[in-house]
Amino acid sequence: MDDLGQADRAEPEETRIRAARIQDVAQLADVSTATVSRALATPERVSPEARARVLEAIAKTGYVPNPAARSLRSQKTFMVLVVLPDLSNTFFSKILRGIEETLFEAGYGMIISDLDGSPEKEAHFAAFTAAGRVDGAILLNGHLFGQSREGEGQPARLTIPLVALCEAIPGADIPQIEIDNRAAASRMTQHLASLGHRRIAYVSGPANNILERERFLGFKDGLEAAGLPFDPALVIPGDYTIEAGIRAGQGLVARAERPTAVFCTSDEMAIGMMRTLLSAGLRVPHDISVAGFDDIEFAAVAEPSLTTIHQPRRELGQAAASALIDCLQGRASPKRIRLDTELVLRDSVAPLQGGA
Amino acid sequence: MDDLGQADRAEPEETRIRAARIQDVAQLADVSTATVSRALATPERVSPEARARVLEAIAKTGYVPNPAARSLRSQKTFMVLVVLPDLSNTFFSKILRGIEETLFEAGYGMIISDLDGSPEKEAHFAAFTAAGRVDGAILLNGHLFGQSREGEGQPARLTIPLVALCEAIPGADIPQIEIDNRAAASRMTQHLASLGHRRIAYVSGPANNILERERFLGFKDGLEAAGLPFDPALVIPGDYTIEAGIRAGQGLVARAERPTAVFCTSDEMAIGMMRTLLSAGLRVPHDISVAGFDDIEFAAVAEPSLTTIHQPRRELGQAAASALIDCLQGRASPKRIRLDTELVLRDSVAPLQGGA
DNA sequence: TCACCCTATGTAATCGATTACATGCAACTT
DNA sequence: AAGTTGCATGTAATCGATTACATAGGGTGA
Missing domain, CATH: 1.10.260.40 (lambda repressor-like DNA-binding domains)
Structure with missing residues (x-):
């Protein structure tokens, strides 16, 4: 050619x-x-x-x-890399929109990398940033990348401004934008408890995920605040996907002694959970209450509509982009931004019914 | 500095x-x-x-x-622009994933532009492509951009390979990747008719949208094939969003003589519709059947689960990216690719009940 | 009036990779 | 043996914008 x-x-x-x-x-x-x-x-x-x-x-x-010429001379690309674990996840797309908006206004373009769990892709994009193709990056994947292979040679690594969004990266000295996952999870747990629920199940995120750890701590905080004991048997593993919710639901249905409320740490899981419970003939919230986390668009139109924690997704994206732009333009940027969440009460959670 | x-x-x-x-x-x-x-x-x-x-x-x-230097010299950026109307729409995110995957394998990066209905943004990105910041573009927005301002001077415009995805652009001589919207809509309509439904409502997409036009034609085809008359009173305007589905549902609930089936041209609308009908005390599908279009993730876990048209979204993205890469690398690329859809039967549609 | 400074502008080096063209050398042809 | 071919490699022009440095001219103060 x-x-x-x-x-x-x-x-x-x-x-x-x-x-x-x-x-x-x-x-x-x-x-x-x-x-x-x-x-x-x-x-x-x-x-x-x-x-x-x-x-x-x-x-x-x-x-x-000509951007190539400009970039070659001035060492600036006016491009920002956004790294995320799964582009097709509803939760991220609205955040992306917030990021894009803000970057656009500041004259930056957005390059997206969907890691898809592939370490090769991760390595590729680490090289990508190292090659100076972008001025900065926003990480939604919960860890830094380009984990320095310690070996001989120690290739020179260009470091560019980074911002962590949603999944705070422990130990990294970069701006972090997040919600208070622990407090939010605690609040939801206490809400369930305040409605009389004693046996509250918890459907987790992926093990080792930082969000998951925070939310899990919040769950325990909530139980403690409500004076309820923590029962490991009520912790069900999940990974934030609809399918995980379905599986968790099947497990619950099969149990002899069921919890009266389930706190799913993502709306996707909550929706999958409700679906499974309903199919099995259980009524939500009459027989069992289900709560979610995130407040995605479909939470409000689920049947029954989902009680959940609202995360300001667009604002999170905007805040992350702003923080990064501050860094890029040499301004000071806040090291840690915490946006408020909101407990959204809908129909999937109800007071404990007399019998159960 | x-x-x-x-x-x-x-x-x-x-x-x-x-x-x-x-x-x-x-x-x-x-x-x-x-x-x-x-x-x-x-x-x-x-x-x-x-x-x-x-x-x-x-x-x-x-x-x-150094990519800037390389690009300056060789006039290649190894970047592709993806233009879409709404990044936060579930429907697009899976397509994006397919695109990203394929581009990545071929060594291309993906820059995303969420037009958000803003003509300025559109102009900006038209200039963006004209500036040679990307080697090619995939358009999901249904029209070309950078509509040549005819005036004096006639600035030299760089033209780069384009591919249209989903919303075929009439008259444009570029590869188009799509599904047969008309045939799919016809098929769904006939399916509803075959179950005994005579009064089938149609909730449309945005006026002037090309998808909408095709689907609407398909709807009429289907009616005709089933020997049913077309009744304009049963056409309800929508725009593919959940909210549009809710509004359409409210309109239906208020009617004296309701249709027995509703064909919503997006799953989002169908889910909003079902939600509204259920809240009003109508049973789906017993009192009224609801069908969607797209088969998004939530279709399967909606309550009741949604009968819809499955679009191979990831494959659509992959096909578009492949076609573009063919163009970029000087290979011939098919001018028109049509991927197959599938009628997915679930619980939101049932045969016409005796009474209604 | 002279020295000095400030503003507006031009000249040319520079960023880092690609690649046309030139060169040197070995192998092969006749 | 001279000529031809072809491979491996080097030299240097090139892509297009930015910007350090140079310069010219106008204004001000002593």
Whole structure:
């Protein structure tokens, strides 16, 4: 395919339209390229007349600075990498939107990397940042990457500003944007307890996940605050997916002595859970209450509608992007931002019924 | 901050880690930069010994080619722009995943632009592509952009390979990846009719949307095939969102003479619809059947589970990315790819009940 | 009036990789 | 043996914008 290269070049007629260069603009405006560049970057350092001529020439030629050239010289890409574990997860998409909005307003583009649990991909994108393809990165995956292979040589690593979103990265000295998972989980647990529930099951996130650890601590906090004992038998493993909720539900249905309330640490799991319970003939919330976490769009229209913890997803994205932009532009950025959550009461949770 | 430039240079100690350049590798391997470049791009044109030395030097220095420099010279960015109307929509996120996967395997990165209905954003990204920041673009928004302002000057526009996904762009001579919306809608309509339903309502997508037009035609096809008359009163405007489904549902509940089945042209609307009907005391599917379109994750766990049209979303994304990569690499790419849909039968649709 | 400073602008080095062209050398042809 | 071919490699031009440094001209103060 590269053999075509010469043909492209030889062709005198405009087979392919060439974009205007800064040279073209300079010629048309009768100034030097330096003046054109300055007219755009630091208008106050150019005389009004020259600036006007330059702007006119730009309009006439449709000039747009070549980003590769600009980036090569100035070592800035105006691109930000967003690393996340699963692009198709509803929870992330709204956060992404918040990030994109904010980045866009500041003139940054967004490159997305869906790690999909693949270490190779992770390595690739670590190299990607190291190669200076992006000015900064927002991590939604709960850990730093490019874990320095300690071996000989110790290749020089470029470090760029990072921000951790949602899954705080312990020990990393970077801005972290998060909600207070522990407090929120505690609050939900206490809410369930306050409705009379004594046997409250907990469907967890993936083991070792930082969110999970926080929420689990919050769950225990809540139990303690309500004076309830912690029963390991009521902890059901999950991984935030619908399927995990379904599996957890099947396990519950099969039990002789069922809990009267289930706290699922994601809405997806809660919805899968409710589905399974209902299919098995149990009534939610009459026979068993189900609570979620996240407040995704579908929580409000689930049947029954889901009591959950509202996370300000868009705002989280915006805050992360803002923090990163602060770093990129040399401003101080807050080291830790905690956004408030809200307990959203809907129909999937009800006071303990007399019998059960 | 650029004043540091000299300091960097003067400073012998590593104040700031500089990424290895091709020069460094060349020196270490005792070859020229051209050989290093060739060892990477066209290994067969370099002697095995030289190649080995180069690779070793690369490993030792952790060299990664500077993408800005590479792109400046070779006019390639290895980046693809994906333009979509709403990033937070569940429907798109799985498609995105398919796109990302495929692009990644081919060595391309993905830049996402969420248009969010903003013409300015659209203009910005049109300029973005024109500036050569990406090698190609995948459009999910149903129309081309950068609508040439015809005025004087006629700025030179760089044109890059494009691919349209899902919403075919009429008149555009670019590869289009889609499903047969019309046939799928017809099929669903006939399915409803075959169960005895005579009054079938249709909840539409946004007016002027190409998907909508196709599906609407399919709906009419289906009615005709089933020998049912088309009744404009049974067409309810929507826009694919949950809220639209809720509103449409409220409208239905208020009616004196209700349809016995509703075909919502998105799962989101169907779920909102079911929610509203159930809240109003109607039973789904006993009193009224509800069908959706898309088969998003939540369709299977809705209550009742949703009968819908399955779209192979991940495959759609993959196909679009493949087609684009074909274009980018000078290979021929199919002009039109149609992936198959599937009618998924679940619980939200049932045969017409005796009474109603 | 001279020295000095400040502003507006131009000249040219620079960022780092790719690649056209040149060169040197070995192998093969006649 | 001279000429031809072809491979491996090096040299240096090139991509397009930014920006350090140089310079010219106008204004101010002594």
